[in-house]
Amino acid sequence: MMGIEICGKIDKVNGKGLSYKEFVERYMEKNKPVVLTGLMDDWKACSDWVDENGQPNLSFFSTHFGKSRVQSPSFAISDSYHKKQNCSTKEFTDQKRVEMSVSEFIDQWCKEPIQEHGLSSNNGLTDKSVLYLKDWHFVKEYLNYTAYSTPHFVCDDWLNLYLDSYRMHRDPDSYQEKDEISCSDYRFVYMGAKGSWTPLHADVFRSYSWSANVCGKKQWFLLPPSQSHLVFDRNMKACIYNIFDDISEYLFPGFKKATWLECIQEQNEIIFVPSGWYHQVHNLDDTVSINHNWFNSYNLCWVLDLMLRDYNEAKEYIEDIRDICDDFEGLCQRNLAANTGMNFYDFFIFLARFSLANSVVLDTLARDAENIAGIGSISPIIQQLVQNLSSIQKIALKMKFLECFSGDQGFMLDLVETHKNPKFSKLCYSLIRTCESIHNRQVLSFCSKTVATQDSRTSIVIQNFCDAVSSPQDLVKYIDTVLTEHTSIESSE
Template sequence: MDIKIGGSIQKINGKELSYRDFAERYLAKNEPVVLTGLMDDWQACKDWVTHDGKPNLRFFSTHFAKSKVEVAECGTRELTDQKRVEMSVSEFVDHWLEDSMDNHVGKEKSLLYLKDWHFVKEYPEYVAYTTPLVFSDDWLNLYLDNYRMHKDPDTYQENNEICCSDYRFVYMGAKGSWTPLHADVFRSYSWSANVCGRKKWLFLPPSQCHLVFDRNMRSCVYNIFEDVSETKFPGFDKAIWLECTQEENEMIFVPSGWYHQVHNLEDTISINHNWFNAYNLSWVWDLLLKDYKEARDYIEDIKDICDDFENLCQRNLAANTGMDFYDFFIFISRFSLAIVVQLYSLLINTNFESPIQSWSPTAWHLVFNLASIRRIALNMKSEGCLTGNYGILDLSESWDNPQFLKLCADLGRTYTMIHDQESRRFSVKEVFMVLLEENILRICAPEDLVKFIDFSVVKISASFGKENILLSVLDDTQPHVNCECEAKGDHALY
């Protein structure tokens, strides 16, 4: 079936792009872009590529041979994805080399595509690359460097991928390997950098993504180049796609909720990250809420005979989506405290004066982050989430917790780089001396998180003799871009 191409993706020089420009033009507007010039000093571009621009497979089999990786069989579908098998890197390289010398008919059936290799986690001392500045406000991976996402005692295992993985990946595939149509995990942003080779990308914006689903919005088209059933997918032929060819040493930014299908036009190695932050946090929450409602509806018929129906729904949500409501709530609560620490530390080291227009970009960024989290917490409250027995998150225990201290340090370092400011000291203990009152740091429900954020900004304002000024700014930080997600619904991107 022929698809309708309605345009291409813009390519710009990433070296000429500030973080603020990138945030305003692409994060806030949720638009894709290809960036050039950001990979010149990467070690991966030297070690992983031969002199003639091909993947240096021998380097991988020499240095990383025993690593266990997931490999997709491109010619075999399994449910909604390609069949996955586990093998060592050396086995994968051997298969690739053997396949490249075999010209038998039906070769595509044997193509393997190494995906989702947690290379950074496995080889932290081998610095293959540095994350570009415009992609560095990465709450997901900052958090997973210090905490586990999911700790349900019934499902927790030390090496469980859901519990302990990051979302930094290496992909390797021969010409012809590909990835079926999908939107990224958590509806996160992603970036993909071609170390060598070329990729063809087909994008569908969120406002049209309902066109690739069946009438019940359950099943998605697998391969847009196959014969797609008009009966099952009646809207498919109305979809207008954007096309992009990504060259070697180019990076592509994939926004939240954009469905895409990717084909390797040459033997290719790429580095990929998934991440989210204040700009697309609402996409993450909306996906969780949608998946929760689907999980609940799916087992609704056993509700009356189930002793703990809500917890069962949450366990199913964690298994299917990667986290449940409580995981997400702990995540945004800890980040709220880390952001408050950074904001207080910033203001105590600067001249906190009106007019607020004179505040630094970092101060505005931190307030914007709190406003985003606060809106999500209010939405969680309105949806009646976390009404069960989930326990208490006591943030007062964080002030001397090594994991939290490292999260604060990592966050501070990130914003120092993003806004090109001098590094500053921060004292978690000082902040806790300001915030420690009643039970404001003991959080059980979304309304408690809203109270914590409001209380924190009021106390910080009062500490500098500017009673309530931050709270008024927080209330005025309103979304200015609305974007449709999935088949329907609005997303506020800030």
């Protein structure tokens, strides 16, 4: 098709007939994409955001959300200018950006002769610009408007649970209230006319993503991670921008060997895009979609692997100034945060806080299992919490050899103080609600008092271990202590 080889389609599965366990085993663990149907019937967005003709209800957006101003890079222009650029040039690896209000965006959209746009003889690009609203942090901006509920298959979302309580960056020098690096969350609304599109890319942090079509139709082209090297140049530095360009065989010698999966995503369908899958997406109709990036115990290794690659690249780039730099490692970490979205210190603090939250909930449920028994078995929740801690421990074991943790970093996570912080209580509540959704068990009422009063006997584990975690090695030992304590509780029952 159009110069690329399509080797297969993506499964479409009725989500109502699929269990969470089946989703994990068939798709999440295998890192395999799937389209899920039947999960959006009760979404408010599917009625409010769609008019009687099945088109985006642009007047509703203008009336209710029109004053929203979305900072760059939330609006992108798809145009033939980029098509003419050398795909190996870094400047053109993303679409041109502008800033405007939602009302201004919709006014511009209504002026466009949308019938001229589309994936057609010009490989999805026209001589006329097509605006595409991207990366609108709708959930954060409109907390009192519940447009949708996250399907339980994809709600084990450590990234957004954490960002609802904490910022990702610990370095105040790299923090800005509205910059993309200090991103408030990774839950977005996309809106685009027929013909708008997203260039070839793999998702931020090499996270999972899910995308729900509230209205419209998308065409997806996906490349398995095992073939990702085929869309990079011979130096493995620059990625192809548009797979339908006239690609130079000299610059990209492996491109013609790539074999793609293709998918037409219809209205009210949700696509799960696993870690490391490069994809390019075209809107075949006027489209509104909801998109999340997320990671959990099943793809943490992808996040660390990307950070290691980006760190080594950033370090190599400035190696010649090491001898004259007062804080070379600090500079490497700042560059890593700027390029990747977080650095090793940020990731470590995230892992430590999330470990503590899992240990608090695990301790509470394990010790009170007998009292909670009336609601059904909680062993699936306990097993999930243990798996979460074990997966974090594996990542921490890999991180302890990193140069940035070889000496005194000058920071630590005080576990006792963290445990007392209301932000941490919020994280624990969110984790409990996630477990409830996944396993269809109501346990929050049994845990709320413990979490709210910081009365968990996990504090005993904390104090028996140490008062702070300041390195991946500390975190490994802490998780060992928690899991050993959990085993002893199970043995005594």
